[in-house]
Amino acid sequence: MDKKKQRSLNKWLKEQSKLAKRWLMIAIGLGVLSSLFLLAQAALIATILHQLIIEHVDKHELIPTLLDLLSPSQDVLPVLGGVRSRASNVANKFVFT
Numbered sequence: 001m002d003k004k005k006q007r008s009l010n011k012w013l014k015e016q017s018k019l020a021k022r023w024l025m026i027a028i029g030l031g032v033l034s035s036l037f038l039l040a041q042a043a044l045i046a047t048i049l050h051q052l053i054i055e056h057v058d059k060h061e062l063i064p065t066l067l068d069l070l071s072p073s074q075d076v077l078p079v080l081g082g083v084r085s086r087a088s089n090v091a092n093k094f095v096f097t
Contacts, residue, residue, distance in 0.1 A: 016095045023091035030084035037077055044069040 048065055051057040 020091040020094035
């Protein structure tokens with residue numbers, strides 16, 4: 001590819017990226033938020049396992065903690081994933097249209 005064509009393509013891509021930047025930042029932010037929810041779930045799993053294995057806590061006492069673990073995974077994470085996917089698709093449309 002010659003230099004002139006490469007410059008024009010770079011210029012075009014920078015112009016398109018300005019349009020899509022907001023949607024890309026939304027998608028990245030939602031991805032970070034999903035990661036934080038997954039880390040919180042991992043911490044809850046570690047807490048449950050620690051209490052069961054190390055502290056020998058009765059299984060029935062851990063039911064509230066287990067319910068805390070299940071609620072975000074069934075409610076929040078799929079919604080975040082769907083919205084993140086939608087934001088990525090909108091950003092993609094800005095770049096390629």
